[in-house]
Amino acid sequence: MATAATKALRVALRGGGILSHPRFNKGTAFPAAERKAFGLTGRLPYRVNTLEEQCHRAYDQLCTRDTPIRKNTFLQSLKDQNWVLYYALLSRHLKELIPIIYTPTQADAIANYSHLFRRSEGMYLTFPNQDSMEGDFLELTKGRDIQLFVISDAEAILGIGDQGVGGIGIATAKSAIYTLLAGIDPSKAISVTLDLGTDNDDLLNDDLYVGWQNNRVRGLAYDKFVDKFMQLVRKYYPHSLVHFEDFGVSNAKRLLDKYRDQHAVFNDDVQGTGAVTLAAMMSAVGVTKSRLADQRFVVYGAGTAGLGITRQLRDGIVTIDKLSEADANKRFFLMDRYGLIKESLGSNKIRDEVRDFVRPDAEWVGVPTNAQGEVELLEVVKKVKPTVLIGCSTRGGAFTEQVVKEMAKGTERPIILPLSNPSRLAEVNPSDANDWTEGKALMASGSPFPPCKNPKGGKDYIIAECNNALIYPGLGYGALITQARSLTDTMIIAGAQRLALLSPALKDPDNALLPDFTDAREVNFEVAVAVVEQAIDEGSANVTWKKEDVREKIHADMWLPVYPEFIYDEAGER
Ligand SMILES: NC(=O)C1=CN([C@@H]2O[C@H](COP(=O)(O)OP(=O)(O)OC[C@H]3O[C@@H](n4cnc5c(N)ncnc54)[C@H](O)[C@@H]3O)[C@@H](O)[C@H]2O)C=CC1
Numbered sequence: 001m002a003t004a005a006t007k008a009l010r011v012a013l014r015g016g017g018i019l020s021h022p023r024f025n026k027g028t029a030f031p032a033a034e035r036k037a038f039g040l041t042g043r044l045p046y047r048v049n050t051l052e053e054q055c056h057r058a059y060d061q062l063c064t065r066d067t068p069i070r071k072n073t074f075l076q077s078l079k080d081q082n083w084v085l086y087y088a089l090l091s092r093h094l095k096e097l098i099p100i101i102y103t104p105t106q107a108d109a110i111a112n113y114s115h116l117f118r119r120s121e122g123m124y125l126t127f128p129n130q131d132s133m134e135g136d137f138l139e140l141t142k143g144r145d146i147q148l149f150v151i152s153d154a155e156a157i158l159g160i161g162d163q164g165v166g167g168i169g170i171a172t173a174k175s176a177i178y179t180l181l182a183g184i185d186p187s188k189a190i191s192v193t194l195d196l197g198t199d200n201d202d203l204l205n206d207d208l209y210v211g212w213q214n215n216r217v218r219g220l221a222y223d224k225f226v227d228k229f230m231q232l233v234r235k236y237y238p239h240s241l242v243h244f245e246d247f248g249v250s251n252a253k254r255l256l257d258k259y260r261d262q263h264a265v266f267n268d269d270v271q272g273t274g275a276v277t278l279a280a281m282m283s284a285v286g287v288t289k290s291r292l293a294d295q296r297f298v299v300y301g302a303g304t305a306g307l308g309i310t311r312q313l314r315d316g317i318v319t320i321d322k323l324s325e326a327d328a329n330k331r332f333f334l335m336d337r338y339g340l341i342k343e344s345l346g347s348n349k350i351r352d353e354v355r356d357f358v359r360p361d362a363e364w365v366g367v368p369t370n371a372q373g374e375v376e377l378l379e380v381v382k383k384v385k386p387t388v389l390i391g392c393s394t395r396g397g398a399f400t401e402q403v404v405k406e407m408a409k410g411t412e413r414p415i416i417l418p419l420s421n422p423s424r425l426a427e428v429n430p431s432d433a434n435d436w437t438e439g440k441a442l443m444a445s446g447s448p449f450p451p452c453k454n455p456k457g458g459k460d461y462i463i464a465e466c467n468n469a470l471i472y473p474g475l476g477y478g479a480l481i482t483q484a485r486s487l488t489d490t491m492i493i494a495g496a497q498r499l500a501l502l503s504p505a506l507k508d509p510d511n512a513l514l515p516d517f518t519d520a521r522e523v524n525f526e527v528a529v530a531v532v533e534q535a536i537d538e539g540s541a542n543v544t545w546k547k548e549d550v551r552e553k554i555h556a557d558m559w560l561p562v563y564p565e566f567i568y569d570e571a572g573e574r
Pocket residue numbers: 156157158159160246248249268269273276300301302303304305306335336337338391392393394395419420421422425445446447466467468469
């Protein structure tokens with residue numbers, strides 16, 4: 001099937017210019033005729049390699065790097081040199097290398113960004129330079145058909161908090177996953193860091209810090225800066241998708257709500273995490289032969305992801321099981337750093353967005369509290385007897401043996417999702433939860449974990465990775481390929497339902513709750529198909545495709561890591 005990547009490309013760069021451009025560089029794979037046409041014959045060793053041979057060599061080189069962070073640095077450098085080779089290598093070792101370029105290893109790369117820094121990547125929009133924002137924006141986007149902006153202000157990176165300018169590393173990682181798993185052409189995507197300072201003291205005191213060494217700008221000045229960027233996107237790229245990543249809890253949902261009627265925007269931590277968790281949960285209730293609406297959910301960590309998950313599950317219950325919103329809300333018990341979120345915590349401890357899920361005090365009379373009058377997790381578990389326990393608190397180990405065993409007393413198959421990233425922040429190590437529940441727990445985690453031994457013999461239990469990367473590339477791609485004005489809630493639910501249908505547990509209840517990352521490309525393709533079909537059905541698509549043609553259309557548009565033929569042309573791309 002013809003793809004964008006296999007069409008001949010007219011290129012205007014020659015010599016060192018083409019060799020140092022990662023989009024066009026083929027290294028030793030430049031064929032003899034192109035070496036001649038582009039002035040490369042004397043710049044390359046004689047032998048012409050195939051892409052397969054280059055992958056082989058690059059993988060051997062990678063294997064000499066003995067730690068995940070060294071492998072991460074090697075792959076970053078490969079990406080700086082040659083996109084096709086980088087993505088071809090990753091595609092051939094998907095499951096092994098995603099954890100190197102994404103969670104958990106990318107968290108370490110981001111935390112050490114200023115010390116590991118070699119080369120810039122993406123767009124750096126910095127508060128003191130705001131007057132030149134339009135010029136800086138145009139400098140990087142001029143002549144490019146940008147379809148996707150992946151942006152972060154880096155206030156809440158994965159679970160490691162405020163990382164200042166290092167946040168560019170999550171935008172570039174998420175963008176690479178879009179290319180790898182959904183086939184978005186990397187030349188049509190741009191990663192952006194909005195550097196509005198940092199409140200991370202380590203960075204503020206680090207002589208090598210490369211960002212703006214100033215406390216974070218907040219309030220009106222922050223909003224104006226973000227808005228200036230959003231208006232540039234709307235003006236120059238009205239059909240693009242803007243993906244928000246790892247914004248702080250006071251901004252994530254607020255910005256999503258502010259812009260979602262103006263432009264196609266997507267907040268991955270709110271919507272992507274909500275969607276993948278809904279899919280995992282649909283799969284789990286399939287195993288327990290119950291409904292979403294039958295569950296009692298304890299969500300530990302009511303921040304951006306926790307609330308995104310809660311709302312998505314609530315909407316799932318309303319849409320799928322037909323409960324009223326008010327009844328569905330009652331299925332949730334949210335917890336945060338002040339324990340259970342109940343009325344008497346007062347408005348300074350309860351964010352407005354959480355209001356729908358605040359528990360009445362009357363329900364908790366007589367339940368033991370700690371010295372601060374807070375109801376802690378163990379007491380919540382004792383009283384609620386949850387069937388589902390979800391962690392997105394960044395508090396590693398919070399699901400203790402006592403908590404997990406208590407939960408297992410109240411339900412036959414406890415559903416436990418420690419979703420905090422990176423791995424060291426998971427609320428429980430799945431292998432421990434497996435032992436404490438004698439293999440009864442149904443689990444999925446935010447970062448990859450090895451399979452768990454079945455205490456009664458039989459096959460190992462595979463811990464599905466409930467990470468938004470299993471779904472956001474398909475959701476985002478579906479929205480941008482249809483040029484939809486917005487990624488609607490119904491498009492997201494359609495994607496989650498399609499993902500749930502691909503769950504291995506559907507066929508075998510002892511199998512994983514979600515598909516393996518080895519299959520993440522096929523999975524995201526299916527998610528994109530579901531999103532596009534839904535967009536067509538509900539009239540939000542800006543294309544006139546018939547539903548039966550959707551697969552073909554998506555296939556034809558996907559960028560694949562193969563070398564296209566190049567034709568030298570002074571008026572070509574550069
Ligand atoms: N698996 C996945 O796909 C995703 C996982 N995450 C992970 O979820 C975690 C949270 O991310 P965000 O929601 O973006 O951060 P956030 O900062 O918005 O939320 C964290 C919440 O946990 C609360 N918290 C902190 N300490 C606590 C404690 N001791 N007990 C209870 N609650 C506590 C905080 O007050 C805050 O409300 C991170 O580790 C992140 O990596 C986030 C998005 C997607």
